[in-house]
Amino acid sequence: MEPVIEVKSLRKTYKKRKTKELIQAVSDVTFSVNRGEIVGLLGPNGAGKTTTIKMICGLLIPDSGTITINGQNNQKKRLKSLRHISAVLEGNRNLYWRLTVRENLEYFAGNRGESKKDVANRIDELLVKFHLKDKEKELVNRLSRGMQQKLAIAVAMLAESDVILLDEPTLGLDVETGYEVRELLREIVQEYDRTIIISTHDMDVVQDLCDRTIIVNKGKIVTDDKVENLLRLFEVRSYTISLSALLSEKQQILLDQKFPDYKYTPDTIGSKLEIDLAKSEEIYDLFDILKMNMTPVESIDRGTINFEQIFMKIVKGEQQNVLVQSS
Amino acid sequence: MSWFNLLKANLRKEYLEMKRYLPNTIAMVLTFYILFIGMFFGIQIIGDPTTQDINIQFTIVNYIFWFFAMMTVNAIGWQITNEAMRGTLEQLSMSPMGIWKIMLMRLIASTVINFIMIIALLYLSMFTSGQWLNIDVGTILPILILTIISMFGLGFIIAGLSIILKQVQAFLQILQFILAGLTFVPLSVAPFLAFFPFVKGVDLVRAVMIEGVTFTQIPMVDFLILGFNAIFYFVIGLLFFFYCERFAMNKGLLAHY
Structure with a gap:
Protein backbone atom coordinates (compact mmCIF):
# COMPACT_ATOMS: atom_id res chain seq x y z
CA MET A 1 0.00 0.00 0.00
CA VAL A 227 -8.16 -2.32 15.97
CA GLU A 228 -9.17 -5.95 15.45
CA ASN A 229 -5.71 -7.15 16.52
CA LEU A 230 -5.91 -5.21 19.74
CA LEU A 231 -9.41 -6.49 20.44
CA ARG A 232 -8.33 -10.06 19.78
CA LEU A 233 -5.15 -9.72 21.77
CA PHE A 234 -6.90 -8.54 24.88
CA GLU A 235 -10.04 -10.61 24.51
CA VAL A 236 -8.34 -14.01 24.56
CA ARG A 237 -6.52 -13.29 27.79
CA SER A 238 -9.36 -11.96 29.88
CA TYR A 239 -11.29 -14.67 31.76
CA THR A 240 -14.15 -14.86 34.27
CA ILE A 241 -14.23 -18.13 36.18
CA SER A 242 -17.25 -19.16 38.24
CA LEU A 243 -16.43 -21.42 41.18
CA SER A 244 -18.90 -23.32 43.33
CA ALA A 245 -16.62 -23.18 46.39
CA LEU A 246 -14.47 -20.64 48.19
CA LEU A 247 -10.75 -20.37 47.54
CA SER A 248 -8.42 -21.23 50.39
CA GLU A 249 -6.06 -18.67 51.87
CA LYS A 250 -3.08 -20.46 50.35
CA GLN A 251 -4.70 -20.37 46.88
CA GLN A 252 -5.31 -16.63 47.24
CA ILE A 253 -1.67 -16.04 48.23
CA LEU A 254 -0.52 -17.95 45.18
CA LEU A 255 -2.92 -16.04 42.93
CA ASP A 256 -1.57 -12.81 44.42
CA GLN A 257 1.96 -13.83 43.54
CA LYS A 258 1.17 -15.05 40.05
CA PHE A 259 -1.64 -12.70 38.97
CA PRO A 260 -1.41 -9.53 41.10
CA ASP A 261 -4.35 -7.83 39.32
CA TYR A 262 -6.83 -10.66 39.72
CA LYS A 263 -10.28 -9.93 41.16
CA TYR A 264 -11.91 -12.42 43.52
CA THR A 265 -15.56 -12.15 44.67
CA PRO A 266 -16.09 -14.81 47.34
CA ASP A 267 -19.56 -16.26 47.82
CA THR A 268 -20.62 -19.54 49.42
CA ILE A 269 -23.05 -20.24 46.59
CA GLY A 270 -20.83 -19.23 43.69
CA SER A 271 -17.53 -17.34 43.82
CA LYS A 272 -16.19 -15.38 40.90
CA LEU A 273 -12.62 -15.02 39.75
CA GLU A 274 -11.71 -12.41 37.14
CA ILE A 275 -8.25 -12.68 35.70
CA ASP A 276 -6.19 -11.23 32.87
CA LEU A 277 -3.38 -13.40 31.57
CA ALA A 278 -0.21 -11.88 30.19
CA LYS A 279 0.49 -15.06 28.20
CA SER A 280 -1.95 -17.73 27.12
CA GLU A 281 0.20 -20.48 28.76
CA GLU A 282 -0.47 -18.91 32.14
CA ILE A 283 -3.86 -20.56 32.13
CA TYR A 284 -2.10 -23.79 33.21
CA ASP A 285 -0.69 -22.01 36.27
CA LEU A 286 -4.21 -20.93 37.10
CA PHE A 287 -5.51 -24.47 36.78
CA ASP A 288 -2.68 -25.73 39.01
CA ILE A 289 -3.73 -23.31 41.74
CA LEU A 290 -7.38 -24.33 41.44
CA LYS A 291 -6.44 -28.02 41.37
CA MET A 292 -4.59 -27.76 44.70
CA ASN A 293 -7.86 -27.93 46.63
CA MET A 294 -9.80 -29.52 43.81
CA THR A 295 -11.87 -26.29 43.66
CA PRO A 296 -14.92 -27.06 41.52
CA VAL A 297 -15.12 -24.93 38.39
CA GLU A 298 -18.66 -24.13 37.21
CA SER A 299 -17.79 -22.23 34.07
CA ILE A 300 -15.00 -20.39 32.28
CA ASP A 301 -15.98 -17.36 30.22
CA ARG A 302 -13.68 -15.61 27.88
CA GLY A 303 -14.01 -11.97 28.78
CA THR A 304 -15.54 -9.59 26.31
CA ILE A 305 -13.51 -6.47 26.29
CA ASN A 306 -14.39 -3.20 24.64
CA PHE A 307 -12.00 -0.75 23.16
CA GLU A 308 -12.33 1.62 26.08
CA GLN A 309 -10.98 -1.05 28.43
CA ILE A 310 -8.12 -1.82 26.05
CA PHE A 311 -7.29 1.86 25.84
CA MET A 312 -7.23 2.17 29.62
CA LYS A 313 -5.01 -0.87 29.95
CA ILE A 314 -2.56 0.39 27.33
CA VAL A 315 -2.41 3.90 28.67
CA LYS A 316 -1.93 2.65 32.20
CA GLY A 317 0.94 0.62 30.88
CA GLU A 318 -0.51 -2.58 32.29
CA GLN A 319 0.07 -4.48 29.09
CA GLN A 320 3.32 -2.93 27.94
CA ASN A 321 5.18 -6.25 27.78
CA VAL A 322 2.41 -7.98 25.88
CA LEU A 323 2.33 -5.20 23.34
CA VAL A 324 6.04 -5.24 22.80
CA GLN A 325 5.85 -8.97 22.18
CA SER A 326 2.84 -8.67 19.90
CA SER A 327 4.47 -6.05 17.75
CA MET B 1 -7.99 33.17 -11.99
CA SER B 2 -7.63 31.75 -8.48
CA TRP B 3 -6.70 35.24 -7.23
CA PHE B 4 -9.88 36.61 -8.76
CA ASN B 5 -11.98 33.84 -7.18
CA LEU B 6 -10.34 34.57 -3.85
CA LEU B 7 -11.20 38.26 -4.18
CA LYS B 8 -14.78 37.51 -5.22
CA ALA B 9 -15.28 35.16 -2.27
CA ASN B 10 -13.97 37.74 0.20
CA LEU B 11 -15.90 40.62 -1.35
CA ARG B 12 -19.08 38.59 -1.06
CA LYS B 13 -18.34 37.58 2.52
CA GLU B 14 -17.64 41.20 3.55
CA TYR B 15 -20.86 42.35 1.92
CA LEU B 16 -22.95 39.54 3.41
CA GLU B 17 -21.57 40.05 6.91
CA MET B 18 -22.16 43.80 6.66
CA LYS B 19 -25.74 43.05 5.66
CA ARG B 20 -26.23 40.44 8.38
CA TYR B 21 -24.78 42.76 11.03
CA LEU B 22 -26.99 45.58 9.73
CA PRO B 23 -27.66 47.17 13.16
CA ASN B 24 -23.87 47.43 13.66
CA THR B 25 -23.42 48.99 10.22
CA ILE B 26 -26.24 51.50 10.85
CA ALA B 27 -24.83 52.32 14.30
CA MET B 28 -21.41 52.92 12.74
CA VAL B 29 -22.81 55.29 10.10
CA LEU B 30 -24.90 57.12 12.70
CA THR B 31 -21.91 57.48 15.02
CA PHE B 32 -19.92 58.94 12.15
CA TYR B 33 -22.67 61.40 11.30
CA ILE B 34 -23.41 62.46 14.89
CA LEU B 35 -19.72 63.11 15.55
CA PHE B 36 -19.47 65.09 12.32
CA ILE B 37 -22.52 67.19 13.24
CA GLY B 38 -20.92 67.79 16.65
CA MET B 39 -17.69 69.03 15.04
CA PHE B 40 -19.54 71.06 12.43
CA PHE B 41 -21.64 72.96 14.96
CA GLY B 42 -18.63 73.23 17.26
CA ILE B 43 -16.71 75.09 14.53
CA GLN B 44 -19.73 77.27 13.78
CA ILE B 45 -20.26 78.23 17.42
CA ILE B 46 -16.74 78.63 18.79
CA GLY B 47 -14.58 78.81 15.64
CA ASP B 48 -13.08 81.94 14.11
CA PRO B 49 -15.76 83.20 11.64
CA THR B 50 -13.11 84.37 9.16
CA THR B 51 -11.69 80.84 8.73
CA GLN B 52 -14.91 78.96 9.35
CA ASP B 53 -15.40 77.66 5.81
CA ILE B 54 -11.86 76.40 5.43
CA ASN B 55 -11.98 74.78 8.90
CA ILE B 56 -15.15 72.90 8.00
CA GLN B 57 -13.61 71.73 4.72
CA PHE B 58 -10.51 70.53 6.57
CA THR B 59 -12.69 68.73 9.09
CA ILE B 60 -14.65 66.95 6.38
CA VAL B 61 -11.54 65.66 4.57
CA ASN B 62 -9.62 64.74 7.73
CA TYR B 63 -12.57 63.12 9.37
CA ILE B 64 -13.49 61.10 6.27
CA PHE B 65 -9.89 59.90 5.90
CA TRP B 66 -9.60 59.01 9.57
CA PHE B 67 -12.80 56.99 9.35
CA PHE B 68 -11.57 55.29 6.18
CA ALA B 69 -8.15 54.46 7.71
CA MET B 70 -9.81 53.11 10.81
CA MET B 71 -12.18 50.90 8.86
CA THR B 72 -9.40 49.57 6.66
CA VAL B 73 -6.45 49.25 9.04
CA ASN B 74 -8.11 48.70 12.41
CA ALA B 75 -10.84 46.43 11.11
CA ILE B 76 -8.37 43.77 9.93
CA GLY B 77 -7.01 43.57 13.49
CA TRP B 78 -10.48 43.08 14.97
CA GLN B 79 -11.32 40.55 12.29
CA ILE B 80 -8.26 38.42 12.98
CA THR B 81 -8.81 38.53 16.73
CA ASN B 82 -12.39 37.37 16.21
CA GLU B 83 -11.36 34.66 13.77
CA ALA B 84 -8.68 33.35 16.10
CA MET B 85 -11.21 33.14 18.91
CA ARG B 86 -13.88 31.64 16.67
CA GLY B 87 -11.59 28.95 15.29
CA THR B 88 -11.79 29.98 11.65
CA LEU B 89 -8.28 31.45 11.48
CA GLU B 90 -6.79 27.95 11.49
CA GLN B 91 -9.06 27.00 8.59
CA LEU B 92 -7.92 30.06 6.64
CA SER B 93 -4.29 29.21 7.43
CA MET B 94 -4.82 25.82 5.81
CA SER B 95 -5.72 27.34 2.47
CA PRO B 96 -3.22 26.36 -0.24
CA MET B 97 -3.45 29.96 -1.44
CA GLY B 98 -1.60 31.15 1.68
CA ILE B 99 -3.10 33.23 4.43
CA TRP B 100 -1.39 36.45 3.31
CA LYS B 101 -3.29 36.35 0.03
CA ILE B 102 -6.54 35.86 1.90
CA MET B 103 -5.68 38.80 4.14
CA LEU B 104 -4.79 40.96 1.14
CA MET B 105 -8.11 40.11 -0.51
CA ARG B 106 -9.89 40.84 2.77
CA LEU B 107 -8.20 44.24 2.88
CA ILE B 108 -9.15 44.97 -0.73
CA ALA B 109 -12.71 43.74 -0.18
CA SER B 110 -13.27 45.76 2.97
CA THR B 111 -11.67 48.82 1.31
CA VAL B 112 -14.02 48.57 -1.69
CA ILE B 113 -17.09 48.23 0.52
CA ASN B 114 -15.96 50.90 2.97
CA PHE B 115 -15.10 53.19 0.09
CA ILE B 116 -18.66 53.08 -1.22
CA MET B 117 -19.90 53.91 2.27
CA ILE B 118 -17.33 56.68 2.65
CA ILE B 119 -18.40 58.33 -0.62
CA ALA B 120 -21.99 58.40 0.64
CA LEU B 121 -20.86 59.84 3.98
CA LEU B 122 -18.70 62.44 2.19
CA TYR B 123 -21.65 63.70 0.20
CA LEU B 124 -23.85 63.63 3.31
CA SER B 125 -21.25 65.70 5.20
CA MET B 126 -20.93 68.18 2.33
CA PHE B 127 -24.71 68.44 2.05
CA THR B 128 -25.11 69.03 5.80
CA SER B 129 -22.37 71.65 5.97
CA GLY B 130 -23.15 73.29 2.65
CA GLN B 131 -19.42 73.15 1.83
CA TRP B 132 -18.94 71.51 -1.55
CA LEU B 133 -15.41 70.22 -2.05
CA ASN B 134 -13.55 69.79 -5.33
CA ILE B 135 -14.00 66.13 -6.29
CA ASP B 136 -11.46 65.81 -9.09
CA VAL B 137 -11.55 62.04 -9.59
CA GLY B 138 -8.69 61.98 -12.12
CA THR B 139 -6.33 63.63 -9.64
CA ILE B 140 -7.63 62.04 -6.45
CA LEU B 141 -7.69 58.45 -7.72
CA PRO B 142 -3.92 57.89 -8.32
CA ILE B 143 -3.13 59.57 -5.00
CA LEU B 144 -5.73 57.46 -3.27
CA ILE B 145 -4.52 54.17 -4.79
CA LEU B 146 -0.92 54.79 -3.68
CA THR B 147 -2.13 55.91 -0.25
CA ILE B 148 -4.30 52.84 0.16
CA ILE B 149 -1.34 50.56 -0.69
CA SER B 150 0.62 52.05 2.22
CA MET B 151 -2.49 51.62 4.38
CA PHE B 152 -2.53 47.94 3.43
CA GLY B 153 1.06 47.68 4.64
CA LEU B 154 -0.05 49.06 7.98
CA GLY B 155 -3.01 46.69 7.85
CA PHE B 156 -0.62 43.73 7.46
CA ILE B 157 1.39 44.91 10.48
CA ILE B 158 -1.81 45.10 12.55
CA ALA B 159 -2.93 41.70 11.20
CA GLY B 160 0.42 40.16 12.19
CA LEU B 161 0.27 41.65 15.67
CA SER B 162 -3.30 40.40 16.07
CA ILE B 163 -2.19 36.86 15.27
CA ILE B 164 0.53 36.73 17.90
CA LEU B 165 -0.92 38.92 20.65
CA LYS B 166 -3.94 37.68 22.52
CA GLN B 167 -4.64 41.03 24.15
CA VAL B 168 -4.34 43.16 21.04
CA GLN B 169 -7.72 44.83 21.60
CA ALA B 170 -6.25 47.45 23.95
CA PHE B 171 -3.68 48.35 21.29
CA LEU B 172 -6.37 48.58 18.63
CA GLN B 173 -8.23 51.11 20.79
CA ILE B 174 -5.08 53.24 21.03
CA LEU B 175 -4.44 52.81 17.31
CA GLN B 176 -7.64 54.74 16.55
CA PHE B 177 -6.08 57.81 18.12
CA ILE B 178 -2.73 57.27 16.40
CA LEU B 179 -4.60 57.13 13.08
CA ALA B 180 -6.49 60.31 14.04
CA GLY B 181 -3.16 62.00 14.73
CA LEU B 182 -1.75 60.91 11.37
CA THR B 183 -4.77 62.14 9.42
CA PHE B 184 -5.50 65.38 11.31
CA VAL B 185 -1.99 66.82 11.71
CA PRO B 186 -1.07 68.90 8.61
CA LEU B 187 2.33 68.28 7.03
CA SER B 188 3.20 71.96 7.39
CA VAL B 189 3.29 71.41 11.16
CA ALA B 190 5.38 68.23 11.02
CA PRO B 191 7.01 67.77 7.56
CA PHE B 192 8.76 64.53 8.61
CA LEU B 193 5.33 62.89 8.75
CA ALA B 194 5.43 62.79 4.93
CA PHE B 195 7.28 59.48 5.29
CA PHE B 196 4.66 58.01 7.59
CA PRO B 197 2.05 55.78 5.97
CA PHE B 198 -0.76 57.65 4.19
CA VAL B 199 0.02 61.12 5.70
CA LYS B 200 1.39 62.47 2.43
CA GLY B 201 -1.64 61.08 0.61
CA VAL B 202 -4.09 62.78 2.95
CA ASP B 203 -2.17 66.03 2.57
CA LEU B 204 -2.36 65.85 -1.23
CA VAL B 205 -6.06 64.93 -1.21
CA ARG B 206 -6.65 67.95 1.06
CA ALA B 207 -4.81 70.11 -1.45
CA VAL B 208 -6.96 68.78 -4.31
CA MET B 209 -10.30 68.89 -2.53
CA ILE B 210 -9.89 72.15 -0.64
CA GLU B 211 -7.41 74.23 -2.63
CA GLY B 212 -8.42 72.84 -6.02
CA VAL B 213 -4.91 71.70 -6.94
CA THR B 214 -4.85 69.75 -10.23
CA PHE B 215 -2.80 66.71 -11.24
CA THR B 216 -0.25 68.72 -13.21
CA GLN B 217 0.26 71.14 -10.31
CA ILE B 218 1.39 68.36 -7.97
CA PRO B 219 5.23 68.19 -7.94
CA MET B 220 6.79 64.93 -9.15
CA VAL B 221 8.62 64.56 -5.85
CA ASP B 222 5.27 64.27 -4.05
CA PHE B 223 4.30 61.35 -6.26
CA LEU B 224 7.74 59.81 -5.68
CA ILE B 225 7.24 60.08 -1.92
CA LEU B 226 3.77 58.55 -2.29
CA GLY B 227 5.13 55.72 -4.42
CA PHE B 228 8.06 55.12 -2.08
CA ASN B 229 5.73 55.02 0.94
CA ALA B 230 3.36 52.66 -0.83
CA ILE B 231 6.11 50.16 -1.72
CA PHE B 232 8.03 50.56 1.55
CA TYR B 233 5.09 50.10 3.91
CA PHE B 234 3.51 47.34 1.84
CA VAL B 235 6.75 45.32 1.77
CA ILE B 236 7.52 46.00 5.44
CA GLY B 237 3.94 45.09 6.38
CA LEU B 238 4.04 41.89 4.38
CA LEU B 239 7.44 40.83 5.77
CA PHE B 240 6.26 41.55 9.29
CA PHE B 241 3.11 39.53 8.64
CA PHE B 242 5.22 36.57 7.38
CA TYR B 243 7.36 36.82 10.49
CA CYS B 244 4.29 36.84 12.76
CA GLU B 245 2.74 33.93 10.88
CA ARG B 246 5.93 31.89 11.32
CA PHE B 247 6.17 32.92 14.98
CA ALA B 248 2.55 31.90 15.56
CA MET B 249 3.15 28.54 13.85
CA ASN B 250 6.14 27.93 16.08
CA LYS B 251 4.30 28.77 19.27
CA GLY B 252 0.90 27.39 18.30
CA LEU B 253 -0.87 30.76 18.43
CA LEU B 254 -3.19 30.49 15.46
CA ALA B 255 -6.07 29.71 17.78
CA HIS B 256 -6.64 32.01 20.77
CA TYR B 257 -9.50 30.17 22.44
Missing part, protein backbone atom coordinates in the same frame (compact mmCIF):
# COMPACT_ATOMS: atom_id res chain seq x y z
CA GLU A 2 1.16 3.48 -0.84
CA PRO A 3 1.61 5.80 2.17
CA VAL A 4 -0.14 9.16 1.84
CA ILE A 5 1.28 10.54 5.06
CA GLU A 6 4.67 9.75 6.50
CA VAL A 7 5.57 11.19 9.88
CA LYS A 8 9.17 10.70 10.97
CA SER A 9 10.76 11.41 14.37
CA LEU A 10 8.43 14.28 15.13
CA ARG A 11 9.18 16.39 18.20
CA LYS A 12 7.53 19.46 19.65
CA THR A 13 8.30 21.18 22.90
CA TYR A 14 6.34 24.01 24.48
CA LYS A 15 7.43 26.39 27.18
CA LYS A 16 4.91 27.04 29.95
CA ARG A 17 4.21 30.74 30.11
CA LYS A 18 4.38 31.25 33.84
CA THR A 19 6.91 28.70 35.00
CA LYS A 20 8.98 28.62 31.77
CA GLU A 21 9.00 24.85 32.24
CA LEU A 22 9.54 22.88 29.03
CA ILE A 23 6.76 20.47 28.10
CA GLN A 24 7.49 17.73 25.60
CA ALA A 25 4.17 17.66 23.75
CA VAL A 26 5.31 15.24 21.04
CA SER A 27 8.39 13.09 21.34
CA ASP A 28 9.88 11.01 18.54
CA VAL A 29 6.58 10.17 16.88
CA THR A 30 6.88 8.08 13.72
CA PHE A 31 4.05 6.54 11.73
CA SER A 32 2.63 6.38 8.25
CA VAL A 33 -0.89 6.27 6.88
CA ASN A 34 -1.81 4.44 3.70
CA ARG A 35 -4.25 5.60 1.06
CA GLY A 36 -7.86 4.79 1.95
CA GLU A 37 -7.08 3.99 5.58
CA ILE A 38 -9.01 5.33 8.56
CA VAL A 39 -6.62 5.79 11.43
CA GLY A 40 -7.67 6.66 14.94
CA LEU A 41 -5.34 8.78 17.02
CA LEU A 42 -6.18 8.03 20.61
CA GLY A 43 -4.84 9.32 23.86
CA PRO A 44 -5.77 11.01 27.11
CA ASN A 45 -5.91 14.80 27.40
CA GLY A 46 -2.52 16.36 26.80
CA ALA A 47 -1.17 13.22 25.13
CA GLY A 48 -0.10 15.15 22.02
CA LYS A 49 -2.89 14.18 19.61
CA THR A 50 -3.95 17.70 18.62
CA THR A 51 -0.32 18.87 18.44
CA THR A 52 0.43 16.00 16.03
CA ILE A 53 -2.68 16.76 13.94
CA LYS A 54 -1.80 20.46 13.77
CA MET A 55 1.75 19.70 12.68
CA ILE A 56 0.39 17.50 9.88
CA CYS A 57 -1.96 20.38 8.90
CA GLY A 58 1.03 22.72 8.72
CA LEU A 59 -0.39 24.91 11.47
CA LEU A 60 2.42 24.14 13.85
CA ILE A 61 6.12 23.87 13.07
CA PRO A 62 7.82 20.85 14.64
CA ASP A 63 11.11 21.28 16.50
CA SER A 64 12.48 18.37 14.51
CA GLY A 65 11.29 15.55 12.31
CA THR A 66 9.56 15.52 8.96
CA ILE A 67 6.03 15.16 7.65
CA THR A 68 5.54 14.10 4.06
CA ILE A 69 2.13 14.40 2.46
CA ASN A 70 1.79 12.70 -0.92
CA GLY A 71 5.56 12.83 -1.24
CA GLN A 72 5.81 16.53 -0.38
CA ASN A 73 7.52 17.78 2.74
CA ASN A 74 4.96 19.96 4.49
CA GLN A 75 7.62 22.33 5.83
CA LYS A 76 9.54 22.87 2.62
CA LYS A 77 6.48 22.91 0.35
CA ARG A 78 3.80 23.94 2.81
CA LEU A 79 1.25 25.40 0.39
CA LYS A 80 1.63 22.57 -2.13
CA SER A 81 1.19 19.96 0.58
CA LEU A 82 -1.92 21.80 1.84
CA ARG A 83 -3.60 20.96 -1.47
CA HIS A 84 -3.69 17.34 -0.33
CA ILE A 85 -5.24 17.83 3.09
CA SER A 86 -8.25 19.39 4.73
CA ALA A 87 -9.28 19.33 8.34
CA VAL A 88 -12.02 19.86 10.85
CA LEU A 89 -10.14 21.02 13.90
CA GLU A 90 -12.74 22.66 16.08
CA GLY A 91 -15.94 21.22 14.65
CA ASN A 92 -18.72 23.75 14.50
CA ARG A 93 -16.33 26.54 15.48
CA ASN A 94 -14.65 26.25 12.08
CA LEU A 95 -17.61 27.95 10.40
CA TYR A 96 -18.88 31.47 9.86
CA TRP A 97 -22.03 31.59 11.92
CA ARG A 98 -23.52 34.61 10.16
CA LEU A 99 -23.27 33.00 6.74
CA THR A 100 -25.70 30.40 5.46
CA VAL A 101 -24.83 26.74 4.94
CA ARG A 102 -24.26 27.24 1.21
CA GLU A 103 -22.42 30.53 1.67
CA ASN A 104 -19.98 28.83 4.04
CA LEU A 105 -19.24 26.12 1.51
CA GLU A 106 -18.82 28.69 -1.26
CA TYR A 107 -16.60 30.93 0.86
CA PHE A 108 -14.20 28.16 1.85
CA ALA A 109 -14.04 26.98 -1.77
CA GLY A 110 -13.27 30.57 -2.80
CA ASN A 111 -10.44 30.66 -0.28
CA ARG A 112 -8.89 27.70 -2.07
CA GLY A 113 -9.15 29.69 -5.32
CA GLU A 114 -12.24 27.98 -6.71
CA SER A 115 -15.19 29.85 -8.17
CA LYS A 116 -18.82 29.48 -7.05
CA LYS A 117 -19.69 28.11 -10.47
CA ASP A 118 -16.95 25.44 -10.37
CA VAL A 119 -18.11 24.05 -7.06
CA ALA A 120 -21.89 24.40 -7.48
CA ASN A 121 -22.47 20.76 -8.44
CA ARG A 122 -20.13 19.46 -5.77
CA ILE A 123 -21.89 21.57 -3.17
CA ASP A 124 -25.29 20.25 -4.24
CA GLU A 125 -24.01 16.69 -4.03
CA LEU A 126 -22.56 17.25 -0.55
CA LEU A 127 -25.69 18.98 0.71
CA VAL A 128 -27.73 15.94 -0.30
CA LYS A 129 -25.19 13.51 1.10
CA PHE A 130 -25.02 15.32 4.44
CA HIS A 131 -28.81 15.80 4.65
CA LEU A 132 -28.40 19.57 4.61
CA LYS A 133 -30.14 20.37 1.33
CA ASP A 134 -33.26 21.79 3.00
CA LYS A 135 -31.05 23.91 5.28
CA GLU A 136 -28.80 25.40 2.59
CA LYS A 137 -30.22 28.91 3.06
CA GLU A 138 -30.25 28.71 6.85
CA LEU A 139 -27.74 30.76 8.83
CA VAL A 140 -25.25 28.49 10.57
CA ASN A 141 -26.01 29.94 14.01
CA ARG A 142 -29.56 28.63 13.66
CA LEU A 143 -28.48 25.04 13.03
CA SER A 144 -28.19 22.35 15.69
CA ARG A 145 -24.70 21.41 16.82
CA GLY A 146 -24.93 18.14 14.94
CA MET A 147 -25.80 19.90 11.69
CA GLN A 148 -22.98 22.40 12.21
CA GLN A 149 -20.62 19.49 12.72
CA LYS A 150 -21.82 17.84 9.52
CA LEU A 151 -21.37 21.11 7.66
CA ALA A 152 -17.81 21.44 8.97
CA ILE A 153 -17.07 17.96 7.61
CA ALA A 154 -18.77 18.88 4.31
CA VAL A 155 -16.48 21.93 4.06
CA ALA A 156 -13.47 19.64 4.51
CA MET A 157 -14.89 17.24 1.90
CA LEU A 158 -15.44 20.03 -0.61
CA ALA A 159 -11.69 20.56 -0.86
CA GLU A 160 -11.42 17.16 -2.59
CA SER A 161 -8.18 16.51 -0.76
CA ASP A 162 -6.70 13.04 -0.37
CA VAL A 163 -6.55 13.27 3.39
CA ILE A 164 -9.07 14.57 5.90
CA LEU A 165 -8.03 15.17 9.48
CA LEU A 166 -10.76 15.26 12.08
CA ASP A 167 -10.15 16.43 15.62
CA GLU A 168 -12.88 15.12 17.95
CA PRO A 169 -15.61 14.84 15.27
CA THR A 170 -18.25 13.57 17.70
CA LEU A 171 -17.41 15.77 20.67
CA GLY A 172 -20.53 17.27 22.27
CA LEU A 173 -22.95 15.43 19.99
CA ASP A 174 -25.90 13.43 21.27
CA VAL A 175 -25.90 9.66 20.73
CA GLU A 176 -28.07 9.79 17.61
CA THR A 177 -26.10 12.55 15.88
CA GLY A 178 -22.83 10.94 16.90
CA TYR A 179 -24.00 7.75 15.22
CA GLU A 180 -25.08 9.70 12.13
CA VAL A 181 -21.66 11.39 11.87
CA ARG A 182 -19.93 8.01 12.21
CA GLU A 183 -22.07 6.60 9.40
CA LEU A 184 -21.24 9.60 7.23
CA LEU A 185 -17.54 9.13 7.80
CA ARG A 186 -17.83 5.47 6.90
CA GLU A 187 -19.58 6.42 3.64
CA ILE A 188 -16.94 9.02 2.86
CA VAL A 189 -14.22 6.41 2.99
CA GLN A 190 -16.18 3.83 1.02
CA GLU A 191 -17.56 6.12 -1.69
CA TYR A 192 -14.95 8.81 -2.02
CA ASP A 193 -11.78 6.80 -1.28
CA ARG A 194 -10.41 9.33 1.18
CA THR A 195 -7.81 8.76 3.85
CA ILE A 196 -9.00 9.86 7.27
CA ILE A 197 -7.13 10.50 10.49
CA ILE A 198 -9.40 10.91 13.49
CA SER A 199 -8.21 12.21 16.81
CA THR A 200 -10.81 11.29 19.38
CA HIS A 201 -11.75 10.29 22.89
CA ASP A 202 -14.77 8.43 21.57
CA MET A 203 -13.93 4.74 21.67
CA ASP A 204 -17.06 3.86 19.68
CA VAL A 205 -15.70 5.92 16.79
CA VAL A 206 -12.44 3.98 16.88
CA GLN A 207 -14.06 0.57 17.28
CA ASP A 208 -16.69 1.28 14.60
CA LEU A 209 -14.68 3.14 12.02
CA CYS A 210 -10.96 2.81 12.27
CA ASP A 211 -8.85 0.21 10.52
CA ARG A 212 -5.91 1.04 12.71
CA THR A 213 -5.32 2.90 15.91
CA ILE A 214 -2.33 4.80 17.14
CA ILE A 215 -2.41 5.31 20.88
CA VAL A 216 -0.31 8.17 22.18
CA ASN A 217 0.47 8.96 25.77
CA LYS A 218 2.75 11.67 27.13
CA GLY A 219 3.76 12.61 23.58
CA LYS A 220 4.89 9.12 22.59
CA ILE A 221 3.31 6.37 20.57
CA VAL A 222 2.35 3.60 22.96
CA THR A 223 0.90 1.30 20.34
CA ASP A 224 0.17 1.28 16.63
CA ASP A 225 -1.89 -1.69 15.54
CA LYS A 226 -5.07 -2.75 13.80
